[in-house]
Amino acid sequence: MNPRLKFIGGGAAIALALGYMIYAGVTQSAVYFITPSELQAAPIPGKAYRLGGMVAAGSLRWDAPAVELSFRLTDGKGSIPVRHRGTPPDLFGEGRGAVVEGSWTPEGYFKATLIMAKHSEEYRAPHGETPPSRYQNLIKTLEKDTRAP
């Protein structure tokens, strides 16, 4: 066989394999970014989501013996109860932005496997009522600027 043909064949095989690996990788690990109100409108149990919002004031509970964190994540229009096993990450707190990764459970809460706190000088803890526009800005920033832990 002509070496040139072998190289073209080999190259095509590698390109196909890579294409398949990327396709399979994307379909198996795609995570949808949604807001609490979007999740409230159509909760699908078991599907992987990244949920971004603000930790609602007065909602944060920390159960030390069980090492479980629970809080509500809100976008001003809706709010979702979230539970997470583990201590809160640095910079996490009420009135601050956070992105949680996990899935909706049939028991009616969002089970987070990962919490990413949003730290930015633009989003100090709000005083009093938070206008909806601030939530929108917050969510925009969350989407683009959350670092994995």
Added chain:
Amino acid sequence: MTPELGSAVLWVAAALALYGAGAAASGAATGRVALIASAQHAALAVFALVTTAFLLLVYAFLTFDFSVLYVARQTNLNTPFYFRITGVWGALEGSIVLWSWMLALYTLILVIRHRSQRDLYPWALSVMLGILCFFLLVMTIPAPPFERLTPVPADGRGLNPLLEDTGMITHPVALYLGFTGFTVPFAFALAALIAGRVGDTWITVTRRWTIVAWYFLSLGLLIGGWWSYHVLGWGGYWAWDPVENAAVMPWLTGTAFLHSVMIQERRRMLKLWNISLVLLTFGLTIFGTFLTRSGVIASVHSFTQGSIGVFFLAFLALVLLTGFGLLAWRWPLLRADGELDSVLSRESAFLLNNVFLVAIAFTVFFGTVFPLLSEAARGVKISVGAPFFNRVNVPLFLALIFMMGVGPLIAWRRASVDNLKRNFLWPVLAGIAAAAFLTALGVRSTLAVLALAFTAFTGGTIALDVWRATRARARTGLALVPAVTSLVLRHNRRYGGFTIHLGILVIAVGVTGSQAWSRQTEMTLRRGESVELAGYQVRFDGLAATREGTHDKVMGTFTVVGRRGQTTVMHPSKKFYPQEQSPIAGVDYRIGLKEDLYLVLGDFARDGSQATVKAQVNRLVSWIWIGGGILTLGALLAILPSRK
């Protein structure tokens, strides 16, 4: 006064850089030496001016000049001397100052080293000054470091506490020296295309400069991993974060170039491919800057938030269009003089290595911009995280480790069965033996067995080559140590490469071990209570509060008893900074060759009666830092001038 002076200096520097780029280009086109000399003077002046601007900014930091917005954001009166200097490049504006200063420094070195070179150097100087002009314009318009703040606050906001680390001096400096270093190969590639001299000169010059940039970028990535590991408190060194991805993409294509360039030197092939890799590598450094500075990563709409993204995107488009436009124009000059003879040859092994490296770079690129693509195509925001990158890249990395063993030993042109047997019989046996040994030990992870078997194979090829070459020298009557030393110094490029490969193998062992065998647990302990993890007993003994320079600190005391009864007292903490609303974790760790013990203090009761602790036993992580050390030594060896 100082801030105005700084701004003025930057404007003058930008104008001079523009003039120098034009003068060098017209000097190169017309052959008028006076114009080139004038451009050289401009380059020297630009270096002096950028240095002045940089020092003025440092001065503003050291004197707490809060009338400068950037200073007020990055420091406060409590910021210690050391961090006031590193704080200079702690955020966008200052990082561009540092970037430009390094670019000006590289331009200066270019002038000093290459000014006697007549056909490519003037064009390369023009390109360098043009790029420098762009970065100076970024500082004058979208990201001015000397912008005033009125009214002047009594105190500044303070540095991000995570940046209060010695890593802040080495990590960004090494990383930026790497990033900016790739500008020089790009400048010579463009020069070669413009001048139509795509022969040997540009390849020789570019290869050396690429190793320098590659060395610094590798160092920057390694220190970044170390910083993440010992500061961020999640026990990891790499997260496939967009910012990390931005830094690793040019590393991958630069690595590919360092290999494929050997095929061009030896066989006059892959000319087109090599120039493309250099253009791509520089493009990726600009793309990385764009990605990390513009905030575009999940939303195209964030263009409206600042003009810097548009600046970098336009510049990136200009760079790629110019580069690949020139490439298309010079296409006829870039034909290969040789042909690939056989699939079993060093040429095709190197080609395959390049394909894998570029495939990984493409995967990283694709995964990083995927949220943008999915939003543009379907209007939904989908991201792919670490699972995607690992799933696609781990097999590619394994294949690369295997090729790393094959490439340096297989024959050029066409490998015979004899050649294959002679070079690979023992290494293959070493790989099989390693796999059998690990399976017998009870290792169940197929990936771990494969990774370590490939590592053993490639390690075997290196050992075999060094042994053979040393034996040949020892036969001439040299003792063992002088034989090895003279071998390595005489063929420093080859053995520098082998040393780098060895470093990569040691890193591969560390990554495999830490991914496959690390353990962690998270528990709330009452005082006196302990938790067991991988043979260690971790006991909580109490809390204490202390005050340190810039922050208050709540420190836990944990007594850890090891498998053989050895005890260590560890103090993970929480640090409270006045400028932050919530605390930052202070990790405590004990590093060992086999495993690290890593404690992070979580929540705690104010009376000290109980605390939540995250304990990790991270296996073989030290091998990553040791391998990194070996790798950088190898790169230094390869940079040394040849002694042939």
